[in-house]
Amino acid sequence: MDLTSPWLILLLPLCSAVLITLFTQRSPRVSAGISIAAVAGAFAVAASHLGQVLHGENVVLTGHFTWLAAGGHDFHYGYLVDGLSMVMLMVVTGVGGLIHVYATGYMKDDPGYSRFFAYMSLFMFSMLGIVLADNLFQIFIHWELVGVSSYLLIGFYYRKDSASAAANKAFLTNRVGDFGFMLGILMLYYATRSATGGAGAGDFQAMAQAVANPAWLHAAVVSVGGGHWHLTNEHFLWIAGALTFMGIMGKSAQFPLHVWLPDAMEGPTPVSALIHAATMVAAGVFLLGRILFIYMPSETALSIVAHVGAFTAFFAATIATTQFDIKRVLAFSTLSQLGYMVMAMGLRGTDAAMFHLTTHAFFKALLFLGAGAVIHAVHTNDIREMGGLIRKLPVTGWMFVIATLALCGVPPLSGFWSKDGILHLTHHPPEYAHTWLIMLLPTITAVLTSYYMTRLVLLTFFGQPRDHHKYDHAHEAPLNMVLPMAVLCVLSVIGGPLLLGPEVLEHFRAITRPAGVPEYHYVALDAETILDALLIFGLGAGAALLAFGVRAIDPDRVKAALGPVYRFIDNRWYIDELYAWIVKNVQQNVARLCDAFDRYVIIGTIVNGSAWTTRATGAVVARFQTGSVRAYALLFLAGVAALLALNL
Amino acid sequence: MITVQHWLVLSGMVFTLGLCGVMMRRNVILVMMSVEIMLNAANLALVAFNKHLAPVAGTVPPDGQVLVFFTIAVAAAEVAVALVIAMLLFRRLDTVNVDDVANLRW
Numbered sequence: 001m002d003l004t005s006p007w008l009i010l011l012l013p014l015c016s017a018v019l020i021t022l023f024t025q026r027s028p029r030v031s032a033g034i035s036i037a038a039v040a041g042a043f044a045v046a047a048s049h050l051g052q053v054l055h056g057e058n059v060v061l062t063g064h065f066t067w068l069a070a071g072g073h074d075f076h077y078g079y080l081v082d083g084l085s086m087v088m089l090m091v092v093t094g095v096g097g098l099i100h101v102y103a104t105g106y107m108k109d110d111p112g113y114s115r116f117f118a119y120m121s122l123f124m125f126s127m128l129g130i131v132l133a134d135n136l137f138q139i140f141i142h143w144e145l146v147g148v149s150s151y152l153l154i155g156f157y158y159r160k161d162s163a164s165a166a167a168n169k170a171f172l173t174n175r176v177g178d179f180g181f182m183l184g185i186l187m188l189y190y191a192t193r194s195a196t197g198g199a200g201a202g203d204f205q206a207m208a209q210a211v212a213n214p215a216w217l218h219a220a221v222v223s224v225g226g227g228h229w230h231l232t233n234e235h236f237l238w239i240a241g242a243l244t245f246m247g248i249m250g251k252s253a254q255f256p257l258h259v260w261l262p263d264a265m266e267g268p269t270p271v272s273a274l275i276h277a278a279t280m281v282a283a284g285v286f287l288l289g290r291i292l293f294i295y296m297p298s299e300t301a302l303s304i305v306a307h308v309g310a311f312t313a314f315f316a317a318t319i320a321t322t323q324f325d326i327k328r329v330l331a332f333s334t335l336s337q338l339g340y341m342v343m344a345m346g347l348r349g350t351d352a353a354m355f356h357l358t359t360h361a362f363f364k365a366l367l368f369l370g371a372g373a374v375i376h377a378v379h380t381n382d383i384r385e386m387g388g389l390i391r392k393l394p395v396t397g398w399m400f401v402i403a404t405l406a407l408c409g410v411p412p413l414s415g416f417w418s419k420d421g422i423l424h425l426t427h428h429p430p431e432y433a434h435t436w437l438i439m440l441l442p443t444i445t446a447v448l449t450s451y452y453m454t455r456l457v458l459l460t461f462f463g464q465p466r467d468h469h470k471y472d473h474a475h476e477a478p479l480n481m482v483l484p485m486a487v488l489c490v491l492s493v494i495g496g497p498l499l500l501g502p503e504v505l506e507h508f509r510a511i512t513r514p515a516g517v518p519e520y521h522y523v524a525l526d527a528e529t530i531l532d533a534l535l536i537f538g539l540g541a542g543a544a545l546l547a548f549g550v551r552a553i554d555p556d557r558v559k560a561a562l563g564p565v566y567r568f569i570d571n572r573w574y575i576d577e578l579y580a581w582i583v584k585n586v587q588q589n590v591a592r593l594c595d596a597f598d599r600y601v602i603i604g605t606i607v608n609g610s611a612w613t614t615r616a617t618g619a620v621v622a623r624f625q626t627g628s629v630r631a632y633a634l635l636f637l638a639g640v641a642a643l644l645a646l647n648l
Numbered sequence: 649m650i651t652v653q654h655w656l657v658l659s660g661m662v663f664t665l666g667l668c669g670v671m672m673r674r675n676v677i678l679v680m681m682s683v684e685i686m687l688n689a690a691n692l693a694l695v696a697f698n699k700h701l702a703p704v705a706g707t708v709p710p711d712g713q714v715l716v717f718f719t720i721a722v723a724a725a726e727v728a729v730a731l732v733i734a735m736l737l738f739r740r741l742d743t744v745n746v747d748d749v750a751n752l753r754w
Contacts, residue, residue: 628746630670
């Protein structure tokens with residue numbers, strides 16, 4: 001195997017996870033070393049193919065082996081490296097590697113140090129499997145694997161009740177989405193099976209070719225009513241696409257399956273940064289880009305995707321304005337930004353979505369790592385107990401500020417370019433998305449984003465310390481935590497055209513745009529765009545500054561004036577309560593009904609009934625076992641006579 | 649002229665005799681002897697059929713006669729086992745009356 005084989009990208013983290021679990025549980029430093037080496041190796045292998053991309057070639061590497069062949073069904077396990085997965089590979093291994101280094105400092109002296117790195121490697125393996133997968137079934141396997149590693153890492157402090165509850169919540173919520181995802185995959189496979197020729201089941205390239213064929217699209221799958229009503233492949237794709245989107249909503253935490261992500265912040269902060277901000281939750285966006293071709297024939301499906309994304313972006317941003325837990329504010333911000341990406345996918349802007357995914361991975365990871373450094377210093381998550389920390393943690397603080405500006409889309413930081421791309425899309429949406437939800441909400445969301453992020457920065461780092469005891473004990477994070485943050489900070493600043501130059505950026509967009517997606521020109525660096533961005537930032541940040549900086553407005557009076565609206569938002573729109581109510585009143589009753597069915601019909605009638613029949617029959621037949629040899633002889637004779645009589 | 653029918657009637661009579669012995673006798677030795685009588689009745693029928701089908705030796709394979717040898721061999725083995733059972737019964741329960749041995753019941 002040559003050293004640039006994409007298989008290595010998968011194998012290295014897997015070997016690392018196995019090695020740490022089996023051999024180095026007791027030597028934390030070795031475990032961390034193995035884990036970091038595996039990520040660095042995967043990064044190097046991925047980067048060895050980057051040159052081609054940067055030189056303007058669209059690299060496509062494929063390879064597979066047959067994992068399972070059953071009847072006419074061929075299931076492959078393989079890799080497909082193209083522009084889309086290349087971008088994702090760099091983000092996952094690059095940001096992942098930095099966070100691994102950071103974790104060596106953050107997790108210092110934790111009794112589960114080796115276990116942590118074993119889980120992280122397992123996660124890297126699972127995630128890279130999604131990125132590299134060349135077919136839907138492989139994606140599903142790795143989809144579940146990242147679910148498991150996410151579960152393990154959220155519940156890392158498993159002695160804490162809230163952590164294990166959050167882990168369960170994440171897993172169960174994803175179950176709901178994955179149920180639809182599974183059905184969607186099976187439907188897609190069923191529909192495209194005959195059209196994909198000799199390729200493996202659910203192969204992306206073969207499926208894309210099948211879908212691109214209009215004759216296939218309009219061929220009937222099912223005919224009802226003597227041929228009057230046809231269910232064509234196009235309808236089939238529509239339904240399958242909507243079902244598959246359920247899986248994406250679960251993993252990328254889109255409304256209404258978003259409830260697990262804020263709770264997932266129970267995990268260690270490096271986990272929040274890597275899995276629940278930068279990479280795993282972006283898997284749904286990546287998958288949307290991978291299979292956008294199944295949504296393309298139906299504008300309704302695309303419109304659903306776009307609207308779910310737009311609503312999630314707005315919804316989460318409103319909640320973020322009321323939270324006091326530093327990680328929860330960032331979690332809701334992540335939800336909101338994921339909403340942007342999903343919406344961009346729904347507007348057929350794969351390139352804009354992937355660009356935002358990349359820059360978001362940089363600055364959101366940095367924000368989480370900064371939050372981790374703050375928590376490390378003051379041992380609390382509550383921003384009401386912080387304040388003035390910039391004097392104690394100047395490096396962390398200023399990097400946090402830069403990441404905030406990037407997230408708010410202040411030019412010329414990376415977030416400006418990617419966010420502008422998406423906002424531009426929403427101002428000139430395709431016909432099917434000409435609704436106020438798409439055209440207005442994202443811009444309002446951008447203002448809200450500036451507001452809650454400025455509020456967070458002001459409450460955490462500026463003003464007077466509100467808890468002097470905690471303030472006095474705060475200290476700057478060690479070097480192995482600050483260094484990865486510094487790298488991410490540089491990337492957050494120059495992660496746009498500053499890093500690559502406009503031509504490369506255009507190329508980046510070209511390779512992440514599948515064939516048939518209309519092209520948009522949005523990297524328009526004119527005065528108007530910059531003014532718009534600054535205006536959006538100024539509105540939000542100004543409001544926050546008035547309330548929490550110079551205290552010209554008393555936040556408590558605003559709270560009181562808003563009354564029920566504030567309570568509604570503060571309680572996260574009562575979504576969790578709604579689910580609790582549904583579980584208690586609907587699901588519990590259905591469960592009771594099933595229980596009664598099980599108790600009386602299955603157990604009472606079928607199981608116990610057959611046992612009772614057997615016993616009753618036995619009681620009658622046992623009478624023949626008299627023990628008398630001569631009686632047996634007589635019965636034997638009768639039996640022979642009966643057989644003879646029957647035959648003659 | 650003695651035809652196959654005559655032999656079959658004789659065989660049937662011997663069989664019934666044995667059957668009655670099995671049904672009525674209580675002494676385990678006599679029951680076993682009756683079983684042997686039944687087996688011999690069957691042997692007789694086999695030989696008779698063989699002769700009926702092949703009046704001249706060699707025209708059809710002597711299946712019936714070969715089968716009789718099997719029966720005799722099996723009967724010998726069976727008697728060996730059965731006599732041991734009878735002996736053990738007598739040693740343990742001090743009886744050869746089959747009606748006394750009815751412990752294996754429901």
